[in-house]
Amino acid sequence: MTEQDILAGLGAIIEEIAGVPVDEVTPNKSFVNDLNIDSLSMVEIAVAAQDKFGVKIPDDQLKDLTIVQDVVNYVARNAEGSA
Amino acid sequence: MTGDRETVVVTGLGATTPLGGDVVSTWAAMLEGRSAARRLEEPWAEDLPVRIAARAAADPAEILGRVQARRMDRCEQFALVAAREAWADAGSPELDPERLGVAVTSGIGGIGSILAGYDTLKEKGWSRISPFTVPMLMPNGSAGWISMEFGAHAGAHSLVSACASGAEAIGYGIDMIRSGRADVVIAGGTEAAIMPLNIGAFAVMRAMSTRNDEPERASRPFDRARDGFVLGEGAGIVVLESLSHARRRGAVVHAVAAGAGYSSDAYHIAHPAPDGAGVASAIGRALADARVDPEQVVHVNAHATSTPEGDPLEAQALVKALGPAADGVIVSATKSMTGHLLGGAGAVESVAAVLALRDQVAPPTINLEDLDDDVPVDVAAEPRPLIKRGAEPMAVLNNAFGFGGHNVTLVFTAA
Numbered sequence: 361m362t363e364q365d366i367l368a369g370l371g372a373i374i375e376e377i378a379g380v381p382v383d384e385v386t387p388n389k390s391f392v393n394d395l396n397i398d399s400l401s402m403v404e405i406a407v408a409a410q411d412k413f414g415v416k417i418p419d420d421q422l423k424d425l426t427i428v429q430d431v432v433n434y435v436a437r438n439a440e441g442s443a
Numbered sequence: 444m445t446g447d448r449e450t451v452v453v454t455g456l457g458a459t460t461p462l463g464g465d466v467v468s469t470w471a472a473m474l475e476g477r478s479a480a481r482r483l484e485e486p487w488a489e490d491l492p493v494r495i496a497a498r499a500a501a502d503p504a505e506i507l508g509r510v511q512a513r514r515m516d517r518c519e520q521f522a523l524v525a526a527r528e529a530w531a532d533a534g535s536p537e538l539d540p541e542r543l544g545v546a547v548t549s550g551i552g553g554i555g556s557i558l559a560g561y562d563t564l565k566e567k568g569w570s571r572i573s574p575f576t577v578p579m580l581m582p583n584g585s586a587g588w589i590s591m592e593f594g595a596h597a598g599a600h601s602l603v604s605a606c607a608s609g610a611e612a613i614g615y616g617i618d619m620i621r622s623g624r625a626d627v628v629i630a631g632g633t634e635a636a637i638m639p640l641n642i643g644a645f646a647v648m649r650a651m652s653t654r655n656d657e658p659e660r661a662s663r664p665f666d667r668a669r670d671g672f673v674l675g676e677g678a679g680i681v682v683l684e685s686l687s688h689a690r691r692r693g694a695v696v697h698a699v700a701a702g703a704g705y706s707s708d709a710y711h712i713a714h715p716a717p718d719g720a721g722v723a724s725a726i727g728r729a730l731a732d733a734r735v736d737p738e739q740v741v742h743v744n745a746h747a748t749s750t751p752e753g754d755p756l757e758a759q760a761l762v763k764a765l766g767p768a769a770d771g772v773i774v775s776a777t778k779s780m781t782g783h784l785l786g787g788a789g790a791v792e793s794v795a796a797v798l799a800l801r802d803q804v805a806p807p808t809i810n811l812e813d814l815d816d817d818v819p820v821d822v823a824a825e826p827r828p829l830i831k832r833g834a835e836p837m838a839v840l841n842n843a844f845g846f847g848g849h850n851v852t853l854v855f856t857a858a
Contacts, residue, residue, distance in 0.1 A: 379510030400574040407571060 361439055366413065366432045373408045377401055387429035395428075415439050451620045451700045452689050452858065455533025455682025457525035457631070458794045461675045461781050464501025465528055469781075469791075470798050473806040474826050478659035478780055480673045487639045493651045495658035496637045497675035497782030514575045515588060516553030517635035521678035521787070522585035523592060526629055530593060533682040534694055536627055544597035544625035545590045546616040547680065548608045549633050550786025550845065551641070552582030558638055582786075585633050585678075597625040603786075605845030606746075608632050609679060610789025610853055614703030616683045626688040631790035633678035642674060648713065650750060662783075663810035664747035664776035665754050665818045672748040675782025679790030681797070696858040698797045701838065704729025708848030715753055719760035721850045726764035726840065729852035737768035738834040739856070742805045743820075744796040746842040747776035748783050755817035757842060762819050773805040773827050774820045780809055789843030789851060796841040797855055803829045803837075 371385035378397050391397040397405070406417045409431065415438045417425070425431045458465065461479030462472035472479075479497040488494045503520035504512035512520055526547070556579035560572050578584050583601035590599035597619070602611045609632020616630030645651045652671040654661035662673040683700055706724035710716040730737065743761060747754045754776075762769045777795050784791055799805055804826050811824040831837050836857040843851045 377510075377513075379508070403574040 361413070363432055363436055366435050367428070369412050370409065370428065370431055373405055373412060377404045377408065385428055387427070387432065389428050390426055391428070392426070409435065413439055449621050450686040451617045451683050452686050453681050453697045453700050453797050453855070454684045454689050454694045455529040456697060456794050456797060457527065457529030457532065457680040458678065458791055459499055459501055459503060459521050459524050460677040460784070460791055461497035461499055466532070466794060468500070470795070473777055473780055473795060474804065476780065476807045476809045478662070478809060479675065480658040480661055480782055482655070482658050491639060491642055491646060492653050493642050493646045494655045495652070495661055495673055496642070497673055498637060499677045514579070516556045516579040516584060518549050518553055518633045519579065519585045519588050521635060521676070522547055522631070522633035522680065523588050525631065525633070525678040525680040526589045526592065529629065529680040529682045533684070536692055536694065538627055538688070540594045540596040542597055542626040543593060543595040544616065544619045544628040545586045545595045545599035546612040546619065546628055546630040547586045547589055547632065548601035548603055548612045548786060549582045549585060550603065550605045550608045551634060551636050553580040553584060554636050554638055554641060556580045558640060589629055593629065595629065604849035604851070605847055606783070606785050606788055607843040607845035607849040607851045608786035608789065609791070610793060610841060610843035610851040611849070613681060613683070613700065613790060613793055613853055614705065614851060617700050617703055620683060620685050626685050628683045629680060630683050631678060631680035632786045632788070634785040634787040635676045636785060637674055637676050645674065652749060660810050662749045662779045664745065664749045664779050664808055665758065665815055665822045666811050667813040667815045669749040669751060669754065671750055672778065673782040675784045676787070677784055677791060678787050679794045681790070681793060698800050698855040698858050701735060701854040701856045702729055702733025703854070704732055704852045706850045708850065710848055713846045715756050715844065716848070717756070719756040719763060721848065722757055722760035722842070722844065723763040725850035725852045726760065726842070729840065729854050733838070733854035733856065735838045735854055735856060736834055737765040738832055739836065739838040740765060740768065740772050740840060741829045741832060741837050742796070742799055742839040743772055743774045744792045744799065744839065744841045745774050745776045746844045748778055753844070755815055758818040758820045769820060771832050772821065773829065774822045775805045776808040776822070777806055779811070789841060792843065793841045793853055796839045799829060800837060800839045800855055800857055805829055
């Protein structure tokens with residue numbers, strides 16, 4: 361699973377849950393400030409990401425993942441670690 | 444102001460009902476006397492004693508779009524769709540957000556979201572429950588969403604009184620304006636409860652019609668062969684406004700929201716008091732609050748749900764409250780066409796009452812083939828013209844009653 365794969369997968373999740381077009385989900389975007397995603401939707405996104413990538417994002421980690429690239433990195437790191 | 448208090452008028456109407464996705468289509472279907480009741484084809488209905496209901500004509504999720512719809516219970520979706528229509532009908536007034544209020548409620552709240560969330564809890568565990576479940580199940584969710592949509596800061600309220608809720612919300616909206624807390628209030632009720640639990644729960648009370656082979660003939664208020672109500676869904680919303688505010692902006696006034704009356708039976712949690720005294724009190728208090736004489740009343744949109752017990756009591760209470768003037772009143776039961784929208788009923792029926800006043804026509808009570816002997820009022824089986832009876836202005840009533848012994852009557856007078 362490349363970073364590109366994760367970004368594309370995350371984009372699809374965010375489009376489904378928050379209605380943000382997938383091409384707007386770029387690495388440096390802030391979930392709150394740029395994509396207008398609230399904390400409730402972030403919970404949904406984290407659960408969907410767990411299903412898609414097999415990586416659980418604990419609450420204490422989730423609060424620190426503020427931009428799209430943070431989630432991509434977290435998933436890449438933990439998917440590799442568990443592989 | 445009229446003398447000592449602000450006059451409240453209706454400047455916007457919105458509805459999404461089993462008969463139509465908006466006010467125009469709903470009202471046209473009512474005047475045509477169409478029934479919206481259909482057979483339930485879902486597998487879950489197979490084992491229930493009641494396999495009929497009146498589904499909304501338009502799917503609100505399609506109108507709102509997937510992203511918004513997945514955060515809102517179906518009852519909230521109905522309310523928002525109807526509120527948008529009512530707001531547009533009012534001319535999308537521009538006003539100080541601190542002067543705009545909301546009074547929108549539901550009899551049950553987001554029961555579909557409760558059931559779906561519980562299924563998820565059992566099957567997949569707590570972490571898979573939608574984080575929007577709480578705002579989807581709370582009965583005040585619709586008021587919250589509508590306040591956000593229109594930026595209403597004067598207060599958003601949700602009184603709950605079962606099937607009287609929608610009418611009670613309109614009464615509360617009238618009070619918000621009279622008391623000076625708001626110039627404009629978006630008010631009404633909504634419900635989306637066509638679920639196996641609700642149907643089973645009402646059926647086990649023996650409150651619902653089991654005329655499964657003839658859904659369109661099942662809801663038959665005041666008819667001797669009535670055997671219970673047919674469950675409907677949808678929402679009705681009105682925009683209430685102080686007359687002075689409406690005049691300043693040149694708004695079209697559909698009717699005067701002249702007053703409201705309330706009573707509580709304090710008798711039984713689900714049965715109406717057998718003497719109808721509570722209903723008569725609500726009607727009498729509403730007329731007093733509206734400063735309307737019984738001779739002004741030309742039409743009543745009755746609560747009449749098609750239950751054997753409730754319909755004659757309401758008719759007898761009307762006679763008790765109006766006295767000899769009851770003779771000239773044309774009564775309609777539009778639940779014969781829409782089914783019973785529970786917390787949405789009083790609001791949709793207020794929309795119908797305002798339209799009846801505006802167009803000077805009483806909608807029909809369909810399936811009225813054999814008027815019950817215990818119904819001592821003139822029930823319109825066909826659309827009937829409403830004719831002024833000498834006293835001015837013409838007034839119409841909308842009754843709504845709820846389990847818990849709640850009785851609400853609203854009075855509308857001609858603009």
